[in-house]
Amino acid sequence: xxxxxxxxxxxxxxxxxxxxxxxxxxxxxxxxxxxxxxxxxxxxxxxxxxxxxxxxxxxxxxxxxxxxxxxxxxxxxxxxxxxxxxxxxxxxxxxxxxxxxxxxxxxxxxxxxxxxxxxxxxxxxxxxxxxxxxxxxxxxxxxxxxxxxxxxxxxxxxxxxxxxxxxxxxxxxxxxxxxxxxxxxxxxxxxxxxxxxxxxxxxxxxxxxxxxxxxxxxxxxxxxxxxxxxxxxxxxxxxxxxxxxxxxxxxxxxxxxxxxxxxxxxxxxxxxxxxxxxxxxxxxxxxxxxxxxxxxxxxxx
Amino acid sequence: xxxxxxxxxxxxxxxxxxxxxxxxxxxxxxxxxxxxxxxxxxxxxxxxxxxxxxxxxxxxxxxxxxxxxxxxxxxxxxxxxxxxxxxxxxxxxxxxxxxxxxxxxxxxxxxxxxxxxxxxxxxxxxxxxxxxxxxxxxxxxxxxxxxxxxxxxxxxxxxxxxxxxxxxxxxxxxxxxxxxxxxxxxxxxxxxxxxxxxxxxxxxxxxxxxxxxxxxxxxxxxxxxxxxxxxxxxxxxxxxxxxxxxxxxxxxxxxxxxxxxxxxxxxxxxxxxxxxxxxx
Amino acid sequence: xxxxxxxxxxxxxxxxxxxxxxxxxxxxxxxxxxxxxxxxxxxxxxxxxxxxxxxxxxxxxxxxxxxxxxxxxxxxxxxxxxxxxxxxxxxxxxxxxxxxxxxxxxxxxxxxxxxxxxxxxxxxxxxxxxxxxxxxxxxxxxxxxxxxxxxxxxxxxxxxxxxxxxxxxxxxxxxxxxxxxxxxxxxxxxxxxxxxxxxxxxxxxxxxxxxxxxxxxxxxxxxxxxxxxxxxxxxxxxxxxxxxxxxxxxxxxxxxxxxxxxxxxxxxxxxxxxxxxxxxxxxxxxxxxxxxxxxxxxxxxxxxxxxxxxxxxxxxxxxxxxxxxxxxxxxxxxxxxxxxxxxxxxxxxxxxxxxxxxxxxxxxxxxxxxxxxxxxxxxxxxxxxxxxxxxxxxxxxxxxxxxxxxxxx
Numbered sequence: 008x009x010x011x012x013x014x015x016x017x018x019x020x021x022x023x024x025x026x027x028x029x030x031x032x033x034x035x036x037x038x039x040x041x042x043x044x045x046x047x048x049x050x051x052x053x054x055x056x057x058x059x060x061x062x063x064x065x066x067x068x069x070x071x072x073x074x075x076x077x078x079x080x081x082x083x084x085x086x087x088x089x090x091x092x093x094x095x096x097x098x099x100x101x102x103x104x105x106x107x108x109x110x111x112x113x114x115x116x117x118x119x120x121x122x123x124x125x126x127x128x129x130x131x132x133x134x135x136x137x138x139x140x141x142x143x144x145x146x147x148x149x150x151x152x153x154x155x156x157x158x159x160x161x162x163x164x165x166x167x168x169x170x171x172x173x174x175x176x177x178x179x180x181x182x183x184x185x186x187x188x189x190x191x192x193x194x195x196x197x198x199x200x201x202x203x204x205x206x207x208x209x210x211x212x213x214x215x216x217x218x219x220x221x222x223x224x225x226x227x228x229x230x231x232x233x234x235x236x237x238x239x240x241x242x243x244x245x246x247x248x249x250x251x252x253x254x255x256x257x258x259x260x261x262x263x264x265x266x267x268x269x270x271x272x273x274x275x276x277x278x279x280x281x282x283x284x285x286x287x288x289x290x291x292x293x294x295x296x297x298x299x300x301x302x303x304x305x306x307x308x
Numbered sequence: 309x310x311x312x313x314x315x316x317x318x319x320x321x322x323x324x325x326x327x328x329x330x331x332x333x334x335x336x337x338x339x340x341x342x343x344x345x346x347x348x349x350x351x352x353x354x355x356x357x358x359x360x361x362x363x364x365x366x367x368x369x370x371x372x373x374x375x376x377x378x379x380x381x382x383x384x385x386x387x388x389x390x391x392x393x394x395x396x397x398x399x400x401x402x403x404x405x406x407x408x409x410x411x412x413x414x415x416x417x418x419x420x421x422x423x424x425x426x427x428x429x430x431x432x433x434x435x436x437x438x439x440x441x442x443x444x445x446x447x448x449x450x451x452x453x454x455x456x457x458x459x460x461x462x463x464x465x466x467x468x469x470x471x472x473x474x475x476x477x478x479x480x481x482x483x484x485x486x487x488x489x490x491x492x493x494x495x496x497x498x499x500x501x502x503x504x505x506x507x508x509x510x511x512x513x514x515x516x517x518x519x520x521x522x523x524x525x526x527x528x529x530x531x532x533x534x535x536x537x538x539x540x541x542x543x544x545x546x547x548x549x550x551x552x553x554x555x556x557x558x559x560x561x562x563x564x565x566x567x568x569x570x571x572x573x574x575x576x577x578x579x580x581x582x583x584x585x586x587x588x
Numbered sequence: 589x590x591x592x593x594x595x596x597x598x599x600x601x602x603x604x605x606x607x608x609x610x611x612x613x614x615x616x617x618x619x620x621x622x623x624x625x626x627x628x629x630x631x632x633x634x635x636x637x638x639x640x641x642x643x644x645x646x647x648x649x650x651x652x653x654x655x656x657x658x659x660x661x662x663x664x665x666x667x668x669x670x671x672x673x674x675x676x677x678x679x680x681x682x683x684x685x686x687x688x689x690x691x692x693x694x695x696x697x698x699x700x701x702x703x704x705x706x707x708x709x710x711x712x713x714x715x716x717x718x719x720x721x722x723x724x725x726x727x728x729x730x731x732x733x734x735x736x737x738x739x740x741x742x743x744x745x746x747x748x749x750x751x752x753x754x755x756x757x758x759x760x761x762x763x764x765x766x767x768x769x770x771x772x773x774x775x776x777x778x779x780x781x782x783x784x785x786x787x788x789x790x791x792x793x794x795x796x797x798x799x800x801x802x803x804x805x806x807x808x809x810x811x812x813x814x815x816x817x818x819x820x821x822x823x824x825x826x827x828x829x830x831x832x833x834x835x836x837x838x839x840x841x842x843x844x845x846x847x848x849x850x851x852x853x854x855x856x857x858x859x860x861x862x863x864x865x866x867x868x869x870x871x872x873x874x875x876x877x878x879x880x881x882x883x884x885x886x887x888x889x890x891x892x893x894x895x896x897x898x899x900x901x902x903x904x905x906x907x908x909x910x911x912x913x914x915x916x917x918x919x920x921x922x923x924x925x926x927x928x929x930x931x932x933x934x935x936x937x938x939x940x941x942x943x944x945x946x947x948x949x950x951x952x953x954x955x956x957x958x959x960x961x962x963x964x965x966x967x968x969x970x971x972x973x974x975x976x977x978x979x980x981x982x983x984x985x986x987x988x989x990x991x992x993x994x995x996x997x
Binding site for chain 1: 325328329332333335336337339340342343345346349358360402403405406408409410413414415416418421424425428430431432433434435436437438439440441442443447458459461462463464467491492493496517520521522523524525527528539540542543546553556557560563564567568570571572575578579582583
């Protein structure tokens with residue numbers, strides 16, 4: 008190696024090192040994330056027997072999907088869930104963050120308590136809430152009765168079951184997003200609040216004039232993340248699997264759960280893949296639109 | 309979780325500080341009430357499970373004795389621990405390598421690779437379950453520890469954080485090592501890794517908890533009773549011991565306790581990770 | 589050879605005896621044969637309604653031998669993964685099975701599964717709650733009207749009078765069918781191409797289930813694994829009456845020896861005829877397993893030979909390990925010799941419940957599904973039974989039109 012060629016070989020070595028360093032992750036992600044994404048499309052053109060037989064059927068799965076009322080209703084349920092979950096979670100965690108923002112004695116402990124549900128698995132969460140919400144004799148219904156209200160079958164009545172799942176999911180996720188909001192709030196320089204105070208703004212006004220606009224990037228991030236969670240996260244699936252299995256009367260059958268059932272309980276692998284492909288595509292569009300409207304917000308890093 | 313960001317500002321409050329503190333504390337207690345109730349029921353006798361008392365009238369350890377003797381919960385815990393530990397170590401290793409290269413090495417296609425990695429954040433497990441199952445089948449790792457471990461290792465999350473973190477290092481960090489004639493591997497191993505200890509600890513807690521709590525994937529691929537992780541175990545348990553809530557809650561407590569302990573020990577690092585995930 | 593089942597080896601209340609029976613059976617076989625059987629236990633909620641079996645077959649890791657319910661039979665039979673057991677069976681042994689016991693496991697004269705026992709459904713009630721509600725033996729309901737009024741009497745602030753299955757799945761359909769059959773309706777008409785779901789019998793059955801919820805006499809959710817989980821519901825006084833097979837008796841007795849209970853058979857609607865649903869698990873062999881021939885010999889040895897030890901084993905299952913109805917005449921004779929039917933509950937099952945029973949139907953998923961949807965909508969959302977029955981009938985006929993595979997019944 009002569010000194011004249013050094014710069015070139017230095018760059019070559021750096022390039023080689025770079026590739027080697029990223030290789031394990033890139034290969035792993037390709038095999039376990041990207042390849043399945045591509046394979047999903049391929050499988051969706053086949054009828055799969057569940058016993059190892061594949062039959063090419065073109066777009067038949069997609070045609071079935073258009074006329075499948077259960078798919079349509081599961082999309083509707085997912086939509087309803089998302090529309091209830093995202094704004095509620097957003098509001099609750101922002102309120103919590105504002106509540107615990109100020110330094111007080113023991114505030115660290117209080118924040119941790121709000122966060123605690125999030126570290127427990129959703130299987131445990133599902134079991135515990137099922138216990139609390141038992142018809143007639145469960146703790147929730149008993150407390151309601153003691154307050155003079157009448158109990159309900161929260162997980163057994165199609166009118167309330169989805170609502171119950173939303174409340175439980177919000178309870179589970181609120182600590183996480185509280186921390187994210189808290190971080191956003193602490194990024195706002197206190198000088199802005201001082202200025203607002205000098206202008207004679209009360210708390211309410213200073214929230215709308217200072218906090219809200221400056222919190223925008225964080226808010227957008229939370230919106231995008233919670234939407235992704237509502238539609239595609241394994242967490243919501245876990246909760247529904249443990250608590251309701253999609254019932255009562257399909258009222259909690261979100262699309263992910265339906266896909267899982269078709270694939271792993273009824274062995275309609277091809278059909279499930281077609282549904283997954285449609286949902287992925289829809290999700291991409293939703294994300295694209297959200298990012299477009301919000302001009303990327305902070306999410307672009 | 310001490311707040312290190314800024315000194316507190318004084319704000320005139322109409323409510324007394326004690327009243328405000330009291331209401332926050334009340335809300336916080338309400339939030340953890342279901343978990344407290346879980347623990348409390350785990351110590352109750354079968355006949356008392358529906359009593360509203362938070363402190364069991366006649367506490368008993370029988371429920372724990374029962375689940376430890378009647379179901380292989382220690383085996384479940386061991387499986388979960390093994391999978392979570394291996395996932396954590398492998399993830400930290402691979403993610404920090406990739407993060408380091410993407411942040412501090414210059415090579416062609418780097419930015420494309422990073423965008424690609426970043427885009428995979430959109431892919432969620434339920435969406436790719438069907439084909440992932442086939443991939444795992446082709447690799448012959450269904451119904452095995454490896455099958456639970458490998459798909460959990462590769463995600464953009466850690467790479468993303470570590471890259472951000474390494475970008476914030478001053479330019480001359482590697483300089484001394486480079487002058488000593490160290491190669492990239494030694495720089496990574498001897499300079500970068502030791503410097504990333506705080507973030508690695510935080511991510512480790514995060515990965516460990518995430519894997520410990522995962523359910524859907526192991527549920528789908530594991531049939532061998534000896535490999536069942538604790539979340540799947542207690543979900544099956546629900547079917548086996550049905551409405552014996554005292555047992556169910558004891559098993560839930562056992563499954564949740566490690567995560568709660570880990571959280572309260574590492575809460576600072578844990579929340580740091582989340583804060584960073586808020587995008588910067 | 590792996591043998592997946594729901595009984596053993598397992599621990600826990602009520603599981604010990606069935607588990608012992610399985611373990612003993614495997615030990616006996618293994619002592620005499622070179623191809624060993626290895627038992628794997630699964631709990632009910634992942635196995636019956638879950639992903640365990642389908643996923644294993646998807647992964648090409650299906651068990652060599654497994655327990656299969658009639659409701660799930662067609663999928664595996666049509667998938668071509670079941671080994672024909674007929675060549676291993678003697679004529680005498682085939683004839684020894686009671687009438688109808690093999691039907692739901694037979695395709696084109698080939699027998700693909702052997703039943704472990706018969707499990708006809710009847711209703712259990714707790715005598716203590718019954719008497720405290722001012723009811724006597726004379727109040728045992730024979731008609732649906734009486735059934736509802738008894739359930740109403742049994743309902744208190746803490747107790748539901750009756751539970752009926754509410755979780756969608758094979759079990760719910762199974763529990764519901766007898767209500768439909770009693771009024772002369774059926775999911776699939778005898779011609780095999782049309783549906784008899786529009787008949788009033790189906791509509792009335794949907795309406796009856798709806799009424800139990802609307803009148804508040806039945807819960808929207810049962811405890812435990814569902815409405816047939818007898819220790820989780822009846823025993824803890826969550827309900828006054830519930831569905832269960834004969835095995836409920838042994839389950840109750842081993843869980844709570846002092847709990848007094850009674851049994852009555854399916855009440856009928858006005859002008860209806862008595863019938864019930866006879867379930868029961870069968871052992872089947874995976875044709876793509878490691879050694880289907882040895883596996884088939886094992887299953888026939890265990891449940892289908894005329895050997896004295898086989899008959900004794902099956903009688904042990906029905907009378908000692910469990911309380912079930914014998915699927916074979918010789919087994920029934922042995923049980924009778926043992927005085928099994930002197931027990932009033934078993935006598936009642938044997939003489940009153942079983943006659944008139946009908947084997948659990950085997951439907952492909954797209955016939956089962958519309959029925960499930962109709963039950964769910966009427967029972968839990970208060971949908972119009974007439975409209976839902978018509979819709980289900982249309983969907984079933986669509987499904988039948990494109991169905992290819994073994995005969996549905």
